[in-house]
């Protein structure tokens with residue numbers, strides 16, 4: 001029997017609505033983003049993000065409904081957190097209303113869980129259990145161990161900044177627009193003379209745990225620019241971006257290598273906005289070849305926040321009877 005789930009994502013500045021069949025086949029996928037509003041602020045302004053959610057959620061739903069009508073939908077799933085409270089409420093209240101009006105079950109979904117489940121979308125190569133999951137986003141840097149669907153053991157997390165946050169803060173310091181990740185990646189590509197020793201620390205490498213830390217690299221970037229009296233020419237920016245990106249990728253790879261050594265999974269499944277980074281993809285890809293672990297990255301459109309990943313997670317781990325409690329707290333991890 002086929003099950004079509006409508007997934008709604010509204011935790012931050014993206015409004016994603018999608019319909020996914022059996023957790024894997026995307027029948028419709030619409031995304032509206034208010035990211036351009038935040039370029040001048042260098043980061044998200046929660047009040048503006050919530051207002052933008054309000055503006056676009058119904059038109060986005062409308063576009064999806066034109067592709068897949070109500071009578072083809074079996075359940076409504078919505079991301080309940082972690083996220084910004086104002087943004088979350090828009091998606092959650094829309095989902096509750098649809099569930100009531102259409103008389104269809106409502107399935108609450110944890111946003112971080114959904115980033116892992118993005119790896120089941122539109123692929124012939126779905127992850128296999130046991131797996132290690134890595135979520136690298138603007139708000140989280142988490143390692144999780146799963147022996148089966150819905151079984152999450154948080155095995156590592158960041159002690160300070162999330163990796164995407166570090167990309168965004170360093171980009172802002174270098175005068176690059178928000179969101180910083182793609183701009184750092186682009187600037188780093190312009191650095192040709194890459195034979196020097198990396199001036200930035202590979203944080204946490206060698207530590208006997210699975211924790212991450214990125215605030216040290218960020219501080220090192222600021223100090224490096226000050227000590228070397230860099231005036232942040234395009235050449236300076238390219239160099240700093242190159243070595244910062246390299247240090248971050250090396251730091252993540254060292255932690256992942258340790259996790260794969262301890263847990264010996266069949267698959268490594270990566271999700272979250274930073275999973276779009278090519279250097280990270282290549283480095284973790286090489287690591288997995290060496291360790292004979294299957295590596296999984298979602299398509300770029302499913303790496304960043306989107307409604308399809310919410311619908312997929314709902315299909316595989318959803319509990320329609322769970323009371324829907326909105327969780328804005330960023331200390332919430334996998335459930």
Ligand code: KG4
Nearest residue numbers: 137138139164179180181273274277304305
């Ligand atoms: O998962 P996501 O879309 O939203 C959150 O749940 O946070 O992740 C957004 C984060 C931002 O910090 C952004 O700078 C980062 O992902 N990002 C990247 C790249 N694309 C997006 N970081 C590094 N390289 C990229 N290509």
Ligand code: ZN
Nearest residue numbers: 137272273305
């Ligand atoms: Zn996210």
